Amino acid sequence: xxxxxxxxxxxxxxxxxxxxxxxxxxxxxxxxxxxxxxxxxxxxxxxxxxxxxxxxxxxxxxxxxxxxxxxxxxxxxxxxxxxxxxxxxxxxxxxxxxxxxxxxxxxxxxxxxxxxxxxxxxxxxxxxxxxxxxxxxxxxxxxxxxxxxxxxxxxxxxxxxxxxxxxxxxxxxxxxxxxxxxxxxxxxxxxxxxxxxxxxxxxxxxxxxxxxxxxxxxxxxxxxxxxxxxxxxxxxxxxxxxxxxxxxxxxxxxxxxxxxxxxxxxxxxxxxxxxxxxxxxxxxxxxxxxxxxxxxxxxxxxxxxxxxxxxxxxxxxxxxxxxxxxxxx
Ligand code: NDP
Numbered sequence: 001x002x003x004x005x006x007x008x009x010x011x012x013x014x015x016x017x018x019x020x021x022x023x024x025x026x027x028x029x030x031x032x033x034x035x036x037x038x039x040x041x042x043x044x045x046x047x048x049x050x051x052x053x054x055x056x057x058x059x060x061x062x063x064x065x066x067x068x069x070x071x072x073x074x075x076x077x078x079x080x081x082x083x084x085x086x087x088x089x090x091x092x093x094x095x096x097x098x099x100x101x102x103x104x105x106x107x108x109x110x111x112x113x114x115x116x117x118x119x120x121x122x123x124x125x126x127x128x129x130x131x132x133x134x135x136x137x138x139x140x141x142x143x144x145x146x147x148x149x150x151x152x153x154x155x156x157x158x159x160x161x162x163x164x165x166x167x168x169x170x171x172x173x174x175x176x177x178x179x180x181x182x183x184x185x186x187x188x189x190x191x192x193x194x195x196x197x198x199x200x201x202x203x204x205x206x207x208x209x210x211x212x213x214x215x216x217x218x219x220x221x222x223x224x225x226x227x228x229x230x231x232x233x234x235x236x237x238x239x240x241x242x243x244x245x246x247x248x249x250x251x252x253x254x255x256x257x258x259x260x261x262x263x264x265x266x267x268x269x270x271x272x273x274x275x276x277x278x279x280x281x282x283x284x285x286x287x288x289x290x291x292x293x294x295x296x297x298x299x300x301x302x303x304x305x306x307x308x309x310x311x312x313x314x315x316x317x318x319x320x321x322x323x324x325x326x327x328x329x
Contacts, residue, residue, distance in 0.1 A: 001026045003066040003096035004309050010051055013248045013317065018051070019310035024066070027100035032080050034089065034101045036073035041094030041306075042120040043313040043325045044069060044154075048247045057272060067095040070125060072109065072116045083108070090119050095309060097329060114288070121154055121324030122298045123288060125273060129241060130158035130217075131283045132276035135166075137269050138215045138239040142167035145209060147228055149173075149196075150219030152180035152299075154324035155241060157188060158287070159217045161296045164189050172208045174201065174224065176319040183322060187297055202227040212236075220245045222253040229257050232266055240270040248317060299323030 007020040029035045047069055050061045061067050071094030075087040080103030083089070089106040093099030109119045121127065133155070134140045146163040150156040151173025163171045173184040173193040184193040192208040205213075205227045214236055216228035221243025228238065246252035261268060290296035301321035303312035309327045316325035 001097040002306055004306065005066050006051060006061045006063050008063065009053065010048075010248075012250070014048070014051065014310075014314050016310045016314070019067075021307050022066075024096070026098045029077060029079050029100045032103050034075050034080055034083050034103055034106055035077035036071075036089060036091060036093065036099045036101045036106070037076050038071045038073035038094065038097060038099065038329045039088075040072050040117055040120060040302075040329065041309065041327050042070040042125075043309065043316050043327060044125075045242060045244050045247060045317065047313065048317060068092055069094040070120050071095075071099070072119050073099065078103075088116060090124070095306075097306060114291075117300055117302070117324070117326055118291075120326060121300055122158060122291065122296075123284065126154035126324055127158045127287055128276070128280065128283050129273040130155045131162055131287060132273055132279050133217055133239040133241050133271060134159050134162050134215070136276050136279060137241075137271040138217060138237045139267075140166060140168070140215055140237075143169050144214040145170045145172070145212065145233075146215045146217065147172045147174075147205065147209060147213040147231070148217040148219070149224045149228075150242070150244060151175050151184050151190065151193065152322050153219065154321075156217070156219055157184075157298055157323055158296070160184065160190055161188055161290075162287070163215070163217075165290055165295060170209070172205070172213065174204070174220075180322055183299070196224065200227075202230055205231050215239075217241060218243070222246060222255075226255040226257055229255050229260050229266065232264060234264050236264060236266050238266065238268040240268055244317070300326055302326045302328055304328050 005020045010018045088111045091101045091106045146168045148160045152175040170191045173190045174196045181193040184190040194204040201223045212233040216238045222245035299322045
């Protein structure tokens with residue numbers, strides 16, 4: 001069975017040479033385990049952090065070992081009560097064809113209720129991140145002006161639409177191409193959007209939000225966060241979701257105007273989606289409902305073949321994806 005291993009720790013942007021496609025025996029399963037044949041796997045920004053040494057909120061990947069991450073697969077053998085051959089499960093042993101998954105780490109999903117890809121995207125971890133970040137962390141309320149960066153990505157495309165559907169006064173998005181900007185406005189119903197490569201973020205944001213913003217959903221950090229702090233209104237709130245502009249650099253940029261947060265009484269709050277499980281059911285119901293009614297739309301960027309997973313991962317870091325970046329095995 002094929003798997004992708006970490007060959008070396010990337011310096012700056014990863015390259016395909018930091019990965020190795022290897023052959024390993026199909027794993028044998030013990031008590032309480034499932035043998036899962038993967039169908040689709042996720043490539044996510046946080047995986048870049050796990051390629052570095054040092055402690056973070058998830059342990060680092062090990063050189064010479066298979067990577068892991070979110071995946072959906074089919075149970076082909078089961079040593080665990082409650083799981084049967086043919087079940088479809090969401091689990092954490094991606095980057096490989098076959099995984100020996102502890103039943104405790106597997107969640108059954110219904111491939112009839114939604115396409116399997118959705119359990120890694122709009123109805124999965126990124127969708128939940130958007131929902132919890134906006135509602136719980138940024139304490140969004142009806143009538144807020146909301147700015148979302150990384151808006152055409154997996155999390156961003158949901159965050160902006162949840163804001164719109166929950167009654168935002170105005171939703172503004174930023175993304176890295178004119179095509180993505182068009183997608184945000186024409187397909188997702190953002191009120192305004194800009195391509196951050198077209199000029200200083202501060203100026204572009206000020207133009208798109210002349211009266212300022214009440215909430216900033218930050219996927220990017222750096223100059224985006226700085227621009228948002230300038231634009232935030234009194235008592236503005238920021239959900240610090242990620243800082244992808246800093247993931248591949250040794251010289252991270254920060255918000256030099258952070259002092260403004262004092263006088264404006266801003267709230268800047270970091271969060272991890274895993275701490276917001278209490279919203280899980282509400283998220284599934286509300287976002288699932290909007291999708292079924294055609295009110296919330298989404299895209300995915302799917303790369304074919306496990307061997308191309310490193311390319312898909314690097315491409316995602318470079319912004320080649322619109323919506324959730326996935327790999328079909
Ligand atoms: P995306 O689908 O948004 O993919 C990453 C995107 O980041 C790219 O498509 C690219 O889009 C953008 N990007 C890359 N480099 C830069 C840069 N220098 N400046 C601005 N944008 C850049 O990924 P996700 O939706 O999965 O994740 C979005 C963010 O949310 C990440 O920061 C991630 O770490 C974070 N996250 C946090 C979680 C939490 O629990 N806190 C959980 C899940 C995700 P573009 O073309 O627009 O540049």
